[in-house]
Amino acid sequence: MVSGNELQEMYETMVTARHYEERLQEEYLVGKQPAFDISAGPIPGELHLAAGHEASGAGVCQHLRDDDTVTAPHRPHHIAIAKGVDLKRMTAEIFGRESGPSKGKGGHMHLFDPDVNFACSGIIAEGCPPAVGAGLAAKKQNTDSVAVAFLGEGAIDQGAFLESLNLAAVQNLPVVFVVEDNDWAISMPKDRITDVENGARRADGFDMPGTRVDADDAVAVYEAAREAIGRARDRNGPSLLEVQVHRRMGHFMGDPEAYRPAEDQEAAEQRDSIERLESELRAHGVDDETIEELRDRARERVEEAIEWATEQPEPEPDDAYEDVFVNPPSGVTDSEPSLAETGGDD
Amino acid sequence: MAQQEPQQTERSLTMSRAMVEAIAHEMREDDDVFYMGEDVADYGGIFDSTEGLLEEFGYDRIMDVPISETAYLGAAVGAAQAGMRPIAELMFVDFFGVAMDQIYNQMAKNTYMSGASVSVPMVLTTAVGGTYNDAAQHSQTLYGTFAHLPGMKVVVPSTAYDAKGLMHNAIRDDDPVVYMFHKRLMGIGWMPAPEGPKTGVPEDEYTIPFGSADVKREGSDVTVVTLGLHVHRALEAAESLTADGIDAEVIDLRTLVPLDTETVRESVSKTGRLVVVDEDYQSYGVTGEIVASVAEDGLGDLEAVERVALPDVPIPYARPMEDEVIPGVEDIETAVRNANE
Numbered sequence: 001m002v003s004g005n006e007l008q009e010m011y012e013t014m015v016t017a018r019h020y021e022e023r024l025q026e027e028y029l030v031g032k033q034p035a036f037d038i039s040a041g042p043i044p045g046e047l048h049l050a051a052g053h054e055a056s057g058a059g060v061c062q063h064l065r066d067d068d069t070v071t072a073p074h075r076p077h078h079i080a081i082a083k084g085v086d087l088k089r090m091t092a093e094i095f096g097r098e099s100g101p102s103k104g105k106g107g108h109m110h111l112f113d114p115d116v117n118f119a120c121s122g123i124i125a126e127g128c129p130p131a132v133g134a135g136l137a138a139k140k141q142n143t144d145s146v147a148v149a150f151l152g153e154g155a156i157d158q159g160a161f162l163e164s165l166n167l168a169a170v171q172n173l174p175v176v177f178v179v180e181d182n183d184w185a186i187s188m189p190k191d192r193i194t195d196v197e198n199g200a201r202r203a204d205g206f207d208m209p210g211t212r213v214d215a216d217d218a219v220a221v222y223e224a225a226r227e228a229i230g231r232a233r234d235r236n237g238p239s240l241l242e243v244q245v246h247r248r249m250g251h252f253m254g255d256p257e258a259y260r261p262a263e264d265q266e267a268a269e270q271r272d273s274i275e276r277l278e279s280e281l282r283a284h285g286v287d288d289e290t291i292e293e294l295r296d297r298a299r300e301r302v303e304e305a306i307e308w309a310t311e312q313p314e315p316e317p318d319d320a321y322e323d324v325f326v327n328p329p330s331g332v333t334d335s336e337p338s339l340a341e342t343g344g345d346d
Numbered sequence: 347m348a349q350q351e352p353q354q355t356e357r358s359l360t361m362s363r364a365m366v367e368a369i370a371h372e373m374r375e376d377d378d379v380f381y382m383g384e385d386v387a388d389y390g391g392i393f394d395s396t397e398g399l400l401e402e403f404g405y406d407r408i409m410d411v412p413i414s415e416t417a418y419l420g421a422a423v424g425a426a427q428a429g430m431r432p433i434a435e436l437m438f439v440d441f442f443g444v445a446m447d448q449i450y451n452q453m454a455k456n457t458y459m460s461g462a463s464v465s466v467p468m469v470l471t472t473a474v475g476g477t478y479n480d481a482a483q484h485s486q487t488l489y490g491t492f493a494h495l496p497g498m499k500v501v502v503p504s505t506a507y508d509a510k511g512l513m514h515n516a517i518r519d520d521d522p523v524v525y526m527f528h529k530r531l532m533g534i535g536w537m538p539a540p541e542g543p544k545t546g547v548p549e550d551e552y553t554i555p556f557g558s559a560d561v562k563r564e565g566s567d568v569t570v571v572t573l574g575l576h577v578h579r580a581l582e583a584a585e586s587l588t589a590d591g592i593d594a595e596v597i598d599l600r601t602l603v604p605l606d607t608e609t610v611r612e613s614v615s616k617t618g619r620l621v622v623v624d625e626d627y628q629s630y631g632v633t634g635e636i637v638a639s640v641a642e643d644g645l646g647d648l649e650a651v652e653r654v655a656l657p658d659v660p661i662p663y664a665r666p667m668e669d670e671v672i673p674g675v676e677d678i679e680t681a682v683r684n685a686n687e
C-alpha cells in the first residue's frame with residue numbers, strides 16, 4: 001500500500017508539473033498574439049505541454065532513484081520534473097539560455113540531465129533503444145539500477161519500440177516501457193492507427209508482462225509501476241505498462257484542434273488525476289491546510305524557476321560552434337606517436 | 347530549354363495552395379493517385395500540404411497512417427511497383443532516419459537493380475528547413491543527403507508557381523521523386539512567409555521540367571546559385587548589393603536531381619564569379635557539388651568562389667545560435683562582396 005507520505009510527494013510532483021505547464025503556456029504566448037507566429041516570443045519553436053499526463057510521470061518515477069535511467073519523448077516536462085531534473089536549469093534551457101543543461105542548444109524536446117540520468121528525444125519511439133542500452137549496461141555492470149522508456153500510444157506502432165521490446169526480453173534486461181495513452185497522436189485518434197485498443201497487449205508478442213491502468217489515477221499507476229520496476233530491479237526482466245492519461249492543451253501550442261470533438265476535450269478535462277489524488281489525500285486524513293501548503297510550495301518553485309531562467313544570459317552566437325565533440329578532432333593527431341617513438345620500423 | 351510554362355496570371359496563391367491544387371488535379375485525373383501520411387486527413391498536413399483534400403477525396407485516398415514510416419513509405423514503394431502512383435509524406439525530413447532503408451535501398455534502387463524492368467512511380471513529399479527555433483531534430487533540409495544517393499529525383503520549389511508545375515511533373519514521372527517543400531515558404535498562418543513565394547499561379551495544369559534551373563535575376567558581376575528559402579534571401583541580398591554597384595545574377599536550381607549545370611556554367615562564363623548558398627550542411631554537400639561541376643569544365647572562367655552554407659554543426663535551438671548558423675541575407679551579401687574583391 002502506498003503511504004500517506006508518498007501520496008503527498010506524488011501530489012506535489014503533479015501540481016508542480018501542472019502549474020509549470022500552465023505558466024509555460026502563458027510565457028510561450030508572449031509575443032505570439034494576436035497573430036500566432038511560432039518563431040516569436042521568449043520561447044520560440046514547438047512546445048508540447050503535458051497537462052493531463054501528470055499521473056504517469058509521478059506514479060512511475062516515485063519508484064526511481066537518481067541512478068535509474070529515464071528516456072522521455074517530445075512531451076517530457078512532467079517526467080523530467082518527476083525524475084528530479086533541476087527545474088531552474090531545465091527552464092533556462094526551454095528559454096534558450098546559456099545556463100540550461102544544454103547551454104541553449106537543445107530546447108524543450110532535447111533535455112538532458114546526466115546527474116539524474118534523464119534524456120529525451122523528439123523522434124517518435126527513438127528513446128526506447130537507448131533505454132534498453134541503459135538496462136544492458138546495468139546488467140553488464142552488475143548494478144541494480146533500471147531503465148524506463150516513456151512514449152505515447154501513437155509511438156507503439158513504430159519499429160524502434162517493437163524491436164526494443166524484443167531485445168529487452170531476449171536479454172532479460174531491467175527495462176520498463178511506459179506508454180502514455182492520451183487517445184490522440186496529434187490529430188489521429190487511436191482507432192484510426194491501430195486495431196488493438198489495449199496497447200499493453202503488445203507485450204504478449206514478446207512474452208513479457210503487460211499491464212494497462214485504465215483510469216487517470218496516480219495511485220493505480222504507482223501500484224502497477226511498483227510491480228514492473230520491482231521486477232526489473234530484481235533482475236526478472238522487462239515489462240510494459242500502459243497508462244491512460246489525457247491531453248488538456250492540444251498537441252502543441254497553437255494547435256487549433258479543429259479535428260477534436262468538443263465532447264472529447266470536455267471529457268478529458270473531467271478526468272483530472274490531480275483532483276482524484278486530492279480526494280485520496282483527504283481519505284488518508286491529509287487536511288486542507290496541508291494540501292494548500294503543497295500547492296503553494298509547488299507554485300513557488302515554478303515561479304522561482306521561471307524568474308531565475310529569464311534572468312540568465314542568452315548564449316553568444318559563436319557558442320554554436322562548440323560541443324559537436326567532447327574531444328575536438330584536432331586533438332587526435334596531436335597525440336599520435338611517431339613510429340620511432342613506438343620502437344617500430346625506422 | 348523546352349518548357350511548357352504558360353504566362354503567370356493575376357491570381358496569386360501561397361505555395362501550399364499551389365501544391366495542393368496540382369495534387370487535387372492529378373487525383374481527379376487518375377484514380378491510381380493517392381496520398382498517405384501522418385495527420386494528412388483531418389489536419390490537412392501539419393504544414394498545409396493536403397489542406398482541403400480530405401473533403402473532396404475522402405479517407406480512402408487521403409490516408410492517415412500509423413506512426414510507422416518504414417511500413418507506409420515501404421508500402422508506397424510496393425503500391426507504386428504494383429501500378430499505382432502513391433504520394434507519401436514524411437512529416438519532417440529529419441525523420442528520414444527511421445525509414446531510410448525503404449527510401450534508399452528500396453525506393454531508389456529497385457529500378458536499377460531490376461535492370462529497369464521495375465519502376466517506382468511515387469512521390470515522397472517532405473517538409474524541410476529551419477528559421478523558427480525547432481532545434482536539431484526538426485530543422486534540417488538534408489538536400490545533399492537525398493541528392494547524393496542515386497536513384498531518386500530531388501525537387502525543391504521556391505515559389506507557388508514552381509510548386510504547382512513541379513508537383514504535376516513529380517506525380518506524372520515514372521521514377522521516384524523526393525519533393526522537399528520548405529516550411530517557411532508554404533504560407534502557413536503560424537509561420538509567416540517572406541514576400542517572394544506567393545506568386546501568380548495559372549488555374550490550368552502545367553509542368554515544369556526537371557533539370558531546368560531558373561534565372562531569377564539577371565546580373566553581370568557575380569553568379570549566386572541557390573535553392574528553396576535561400577532563393578528569396580539571395581534576391582534580397584542582390585537588391586541591396588546594387589547600392590555597392592554590384593550586379594548579381596541569382597539562379598534557383600529548382601531540382602537537384604537532375605541538376606542543370608548548363609545554366610550555372612553559362613552564367614559563370616559571363617560573370618566569372620560564383621557564390622553558392624545552401625541551407626544544408628556545408629561539407630560534402632550542394633555547395634561543393636556546384637563548385638566542382640563548374641570547375642570541371644570551366645575552371646578558366648572562375649575568378650572567385652564563395653560558399654555560404656550551414657557550418658558542420660547540428661542546428662542549435664536558441665535564437666542567437668540558430669541565427670548564426672543558418673545563412674542570412676547579410677551573410678550572402680558578405681560572400682558576394684568577397685567574391686567581387
Ligand SMILES: Cc1ncc(C[n+]2csc(CCOP(=O)(O)OP(=O)(O)O)c2C)c(N)n1
Pocket residue numbers: 074075122123124151152153154155156182184185186251384413415437441444
Ligand atoms: C519518427 C517520427 N515521426 C513523426 C513525428 C511527428 N510527431 C511528433 S509527435 C507525434 C504524435 C505522437 O503521438 P503519441 O506518441 O501518442 O504522443 P502524444 O503526442 O500524444 O503525447 C508525431 C506524429 C516524429 N516526431 N517522429
